[in-house]
Each structure stands twice: as structure tokens, then as C-alpha cells.
Amino acid sequence: MDLEAVENALRTALHQAGAAGLSELLQYEAPAPQQRQLPCSCGHYAQYQALRSKPVLTVLGPARVSRPYYLCSQCHHGQFPADAELDVEDTEVSPGVRRMMAMVGATDPFDQGRQQLQVLAGLEVTTKAVERTAEAIGESVAAREREQIRRAMQLDLPIVVGEPVPILYVQMDGTGVPVVKKETVGRKGKTDGQPAHTREVKLGCVFTQTGWDQEGYAIRDADSTTYTGAIETAEEFGKRIYLEAWKRGWSRAHKKVVMGDGAEWIWNLAHQHFPGAVEIVDLYHARQHLWDLARKLYPNDHLAQKAWMKLHQKRLLDKGKIEKLVLSLRSIQSTHTEISEKIRTEADYFDTNAERMRYPQFRRQHLFVGSGVIEAGCKTVIGSRLKQSGMFWTVRGANSIIALRSCHLNARFEDYWEARRAG
Numbered sequence: 001m002d003l004e005a006v007e008n009a010l011r012t013a014l015h016q017a018g019a020a021g022l023s024e025l026l027q028y029e030a031p032a033p034q035q036r037q038l039p040c041s042c043g044h045y046a047q048y049q050a051l052r053s054k055p056v057l058t059v060l061g062p063a064r065v066s067r068p069y070y071l072c073s074q075c076h077h078g079q080f081p082a083d084a085e086l087d088v089e090d091t092e093v094s095p096g097v098r099r100m101m102a103m104v105g106a107t108d109p110f111d112q113g114r115q116q117l118q119v120l121a122g123l124e125v126t127t128k129a130v131e132r133t134a135e136a137i138g139e140s141v142a143a144r145e146r147e148q149i150r151r152a153m154q155l156d157l158p159i160v161v162g163e164p165v166p167i168l169y170v171q172m173d174g175t176g177v178p179v180v181k182k183e184t185v186g187r188k189g190k191t192d193g194q195p196a197h198t199r200e201v202k203l204g205c206v207f208t209q210t211g212w213d214q215e216g217y218a219i220r221d222a223d224s225t226t227y228t229g230a231i232e233t234a235e236e237f238g239k240r241i242y243l244e245a246w247k248r249g250w251s252r253a254h255k256k257v258v259m260g261d262g263a264e265w266i267w268n269l270a271h272q273h274f275p276g277a278v279e280i281v282d283l284y285h286a287r288q289h290l291w292d293l294a295r296k297l298y299p300n301d302h303l304a305q306k307a308w309m310k311l312h313q314k315r316l317l318d319k320g321k322i323e324k325l326v327l328s329l330r331s332i333q334s335t336h337t338e339i340s341e342k343i344r345t346e347a348d349y350f351d352t353n354a355e356r357m358r359y360p361q362f363r364r365q366h367l368f369v370g371s372g373v374i375e376a377g378c379k380t381v382i383g384s385r386l387k388q389s390g391m392f393w394t395v396r397g398a399n400s401i402i403a404l405r406s407c408h409l410n411a412r413f414e415d416y417w418e419a420r421r422a423g
């Protein structure tokens with residue numbers, strides 16, 4: 001006996017029988033004569049017309065629903081009240097299948113999602129249907145977040161009561177996502193004269209820390225990281241990350257820390273939304289700035305670069321002696337315009353961020369000094385799904401999938417789905 005052939009044939013047969021039974025359940029009756037009109041949104045009434053039928057793809061396969069149709073003679077708006085009740089308004093995909101599509105679409109490229117549904121659920125769907133449905137659900141998740149953000153800005157959210165949080169971190173970063181041409185019209189690329197072919201996703205994460213290891217190094221609380229992000233302006237993103245931090249207990253955290261690289265928008269947002277937080281520039285970014293300079297100063301001379309780094313990184317940067325570092329940088333003489341320009345830029349960078357680079361102080365408080373969590377997030381949340389070869393996104397499509405992925409990774413999808421059903 002070919003078990004695989006038999007089990008699949010049986011599943012198909014059971015699905016077909018189930019779909020037939022389901023279709024029976026989905027045959028609505030015509031309304032009683034005294035119930036043949038409904039209020040219309042225009043203020044008039046819609047009159048019952050007839051029973052109308054449409055296909056619905058369910059977890060048991062193709063089924064049909066037949067339900068009353070009402071039409072308003074004033075504004076010609078038609079309605080199917082049963083569709084709202086069944087949660088199949090403006091769609092021919094059942095809620096059960098839509099959830100499956102959202103799950104595979106969040107995780108993998110849409111065509112792989114199509115294959116997964118075929119093998120795992122015995123459902124024949126098109127790649128486009130997976131894409132359209134996953135994006136529609138992501139868009140709905142995003143719309144819900146926008147509403148929460150609006151309420152957070154009006155201080156209209158209920159206070160979340162919970163355990164005090166010892167240390168709460170907010171980390172922010174930006175990462176490029178390849179987009180279709182129309183999304184970059186009029187935008188400058190990274191190389192002068194070249195059009196941009198990516199747009200920046202601003203991503204933030206929030207996590208907590210309760211303790212540290214024997215050597216005093218910070219330990220992140222397991223499963224404590226949540227993400228949020230979108231292709232949007234810094235101003236919009238500021239509200240988004242504020243809401244996320246708020247949800248995670250910002251107001252009851254004993255110590256609050258904001259981390260990022262040197263990007264100006266991050267520190268503007270920290271100032272605006274997280275005043276009073278400890279601000280830390282990622283140590284590894286800061287070191288990278290010194291390495292870039294070392295390579296410019298001593299091209300092709302690795303030994304000289306290393307000697308220079310030993311002084312500037314190990315004795316100054318790592319020790320948090322940023323004023324000395326800035327003085328030392330500013331005292332470097334160069335007749336080369338490009339190099340003196342670079343020196344000035346880097347000296348300004350360290351000067352501006354000096355208070356955010358007191359690494360020994362941060363270490364004494366057992367805080368993280370690297371923003372590894374958000375960098376890993378850029379890969380797991382964004383890179384692994386949105387930056388595969390041959391992918392080009394619309395901003396709208398990318399933002400819905402980012403919303404959907406974050407919702408899944410934050411273990412909030414079940415809550416979203418429940419709340420959506422409740423209206």
C-alpha cells in the first residue's frame with residue numbers, strides 16, 4: 001500500500017465531504033416578508049433583492065455561500081449582512097484560510113507560502129492570493145497600530161498595571177529595503193547621481209534586563225524583545241516606538257536606556273520621547289568610526305593602523321575619555337583636504353556624542369554597551385523576509401508585511417485576531 005497516496009487521497013475526500021457539508025450550512029434563507037429592508041448608511045433603507053451565491057475558499061476547500069442581498073434605491077449601495085457575520089466581506093477566502101495565508105506570507109516569499117498551503121493544508125491557491133491576503137491582514141494590523149498611536153498621543157490609553165521593570169531598553173536602527181522604481185522617484189541614492197533603489201525601514205526594539213553574569217556583563221531577559229518598524233518619517237516612527245516602549249512598561253521601569261548608532265534622528269527622538277533616559281551610542285559603531293579614520297590616515301599600513309587604534313580605541317574611546325579623544329583627533333595635522341575634512345567630521349561625531357560614550361560608567365551599572373539586539377532584529381525582522389534576491393517592494397506592501405511579521409514575532413497575532421473578530 002502506498003500510504004502517502006492513500007492518506008492524501010483520504011484527506012482530499014474528507015475535505016470534499018466537509019466542504020459539501022459546510023456549503024449546506026452556508027445556504028441562508030430569504031428573509032421573512034416583514035424583514036425585507038435594512039437601514040442604509042446613506043440614511044435611507046436598502047430593500048431585499050434576492051439570494052445571491054459566491055464561492056468561498058475554506059480550510060476544507062472550495063465551498064459556496066448563498067445569502068440575502070439588499071440594495072438601496074437612493075444611493076445604489078448594496079449589502080450582504082451575512083458576509084459581515086461570517087467575516088467574508090469583500091473576500092472569497094474564509095477567515096481560517098486567511099489566517100493560514102497571513103502566517104505563511106509573514107514567514108516566507110509568497111510563492112513558497114502557496115506551496116506550503118498545498119502540501120500542509122491540501123489547499124490550491126495562487127501566489128497572488130497569498131500576497132493579497134497577507135498584505136491585507138498586515139495592513140489591518142498596521143491600521144490598528146495607527147489607532148493605538150493616535151490614542152497614545154492623546155494620552156488616551158489605559159494605564160497598564162504590571163510588575164516593575166528593572167531595566168528597559170529601547171534600541172533603534174535603520175536598514176534599507178529594495179523597492180520598485182516608483183517609490184524612489186526624486187530621491188537621492190547613496191552614490192551621487194545614482195537613483196536610490198532602496199528605502200529605509202526604521203526599526204525599533206524594546207527589551208528588558210534583570211541581571212548580569214559573573215563577570216558583570218548584562219544579560220537580556222529571555223523572550224523579552226518586541227519589535228516595531230516601518231518605512232516612514234522619523235517623526236512618525238518616534239510615535240510608533242514611544243507606543244511600543246509604553247506598552248512594555250516604560251513608565252514603571254527603574255532604569256531606562258536608549259541605544260543607537262550616531263544617526264541624528266535617533267537622538268532627536270530620544271530627546272523628544274524618552275527624556276531622562278540613559279543614552280548610549282553602540283560601542284562597536286564608535287570603534288568602526290575610529291577604524292575608518294585609521295585606514296584613511298595610514299592607508300595600506302596595517303601595523304600603523306593598529307598602533308593608532310591601540311591608543312585611540314583602547315586607551316581613550318573604550319575608557320570613555322572622549323574629550324581627550326576629540327582633542328587628540330583635532331590635533332592631527334594633514335595637508336590633504338579630504339583627510340582633514342574626515343578628521344573634522346569624526347571629531348565632531350565624538351564631540352556630539354561624548355556623554356553617550358561613557359562606557360566604563362555604563363559597564364559599572366552592568367548595562368549593555370552594544371546595540372546587537374536591534375542589529376539582529378534588522379536581519380530577522382526585515383532582512384530575512386524582505387531583502388531576498390529579486391524582491392522589490394512597494395512601500396505599502398513592505399509596511400504591511402513588516403507589521404505582520406512584527407505582530408507574529410511579538411507573539412501578538414492571536415490577540416490581534418481575537419480583537420478583530422470582536423469588532
Ligand SMILES: [Zn+2]
Nearest residue numbers: 040042072075
Ligand atoms: Zn443608501
